[in-house]
Amino acid sequence: MMLNADDFFNAKILIVDDQESNVTLLELLLGETGYRQVSSCMDATEVCALHRKHQYDLILLDLQLPDMDGFQVMEALKTNLNDPYLPVIVLTAQPGHKLRALQTGAKDFISKPFDLIEVKTRIRNVLEVKLLYKKLDNHNKLLEQQVLERTAELRESEARFRSLTELAADWYWEQDEQGKFTKVSGPVLDMLGIKVDSHLSDNRQAEVPEWDKDQRAALQSKIEARQPFLDFMLRRTHSDGTQQQFRVSGQPMFNENCGFVGYRGIGVEVIEKS
Template sequence: MKTIERDIFNANILIVDDQEANISLLEQLLAETGYTSVTSTKNPEKVFEMHRTHRYDLILLDLQMPIMDGFEVMNALKANHDDAYLPVLVLTAQPNHKLRALQAGAKDFVSKPFDLVEVKTRIHNMLEVRLLYKRLENYNKVLEQTVLERTAELRESEARYRSLTELASDWYWEQDENMNFTKISGPVSDMLGIHIGALTGDANIEESNGDESSNTQLTGWDEAERRKLQAIIAARQPFLDFVFHRNETDGLQRRFQVSGEPMFDGHCRFVGYRGIGVELIGAIHSKNEAN
């Protein structure tokens, strides 16, 4: 027997009818067909709690009952927000109740007096749909959990990557598609004396003047090196261990090394750069000072 067929005949079924004769007929039919888990009740007021406890795969529900009719039972069942699928097959002798029952949430109906072949066919078909729906629901839950776990793994991996890059470098940086810095870790401004964007964008140095700040022309940096780096970035190319120089006012020359790579989103659209930088240890006298 195929797995889906075995699951169908092992499905959890509840019969709700105030007439003992109808319950006996349906129980006998289901047992002879091969269904192994069938429960019944003549009290419609118990259905909500029974379903919440047992999570039935199918409820065979009579519409015409005293105290609480089938429509009221379906309204109560729909209050259970944990079950998006209402597994109800209504039993009715009133043709005008069929459309109303479907509008109330029932998935199918069986007319009274029962046509036994029709009853068996509708029960089997509805259980097949129900169990496939449950499988899809479970698959979506597993998929959602897998995505959450994978996202957590990626975040952990990114954190480790950041930690390693910070240990292996003086600073870590990220820029957006307009070359504006979105993330910086490390003493970039203190080490370089500028916003690092000046190396690739506007050549400005920020100087503090009391509580005000002003931008002045960048001095001391090798313009040829900066233009070369600008060309690499404009071409969206990665760069590794790019060395550039800066001459201090005291005549010392400082050397820095930077590596970066372009970043692209899932649609292959450029979204910026990220990379690391270090200062090469040992300041030397500039060529002009040496001469």
């Protein structure tokens, strides 16, 4: 993730100092360097509201301010949940304040009186971190939005697919890698002769029609080979000699690691017209 010159020079910078001469000097320096969006404020009580409105990429904050000092301003800025990264460089002539400022949340400090090379270097260094953080956050939000949109598309597609299969077939089913049914739509269990109630009142097993062994063996070989099958014919015979025929189609399912996870398919009962 790279930054270019425009990323730096379009960064929004706020100067907070109650000394007009300091503000003028910093504005002149930043303007000559190429920064295009530089503003200033001499009232510390306005900083939080300004930052919530403009979301500055960097705040140059003097610590010795009337009404509300720089430490109090930083504590107040921390309440802005929209900006978890506190983009502050403190301006101070007091060596003892530097460590406290960093502990309070400042990302760096600039000593007074100003050394112009130091000012430029420290501003660029902190801006680089802030802008990269900002790009990463925007990138993550974009990815999250794309995932949400893609998920919605897949759900809509799945719902449309299920609706179409229900219209085109007597049943739709999904099975896991062990062959157990995980999803069924339509009378698939009854049509395949699968009984879910094992507690029959007469303690006898329900009649299970006999499937054609050759057809079942051929189908099983396809399943074991993880092959799709289309319009595969299956026939079963009831105890009274009547027969039913089914036309089934299925395809294997695989996960993102190409691991087999089961089958999905559709089926219809074939009824011969008299």
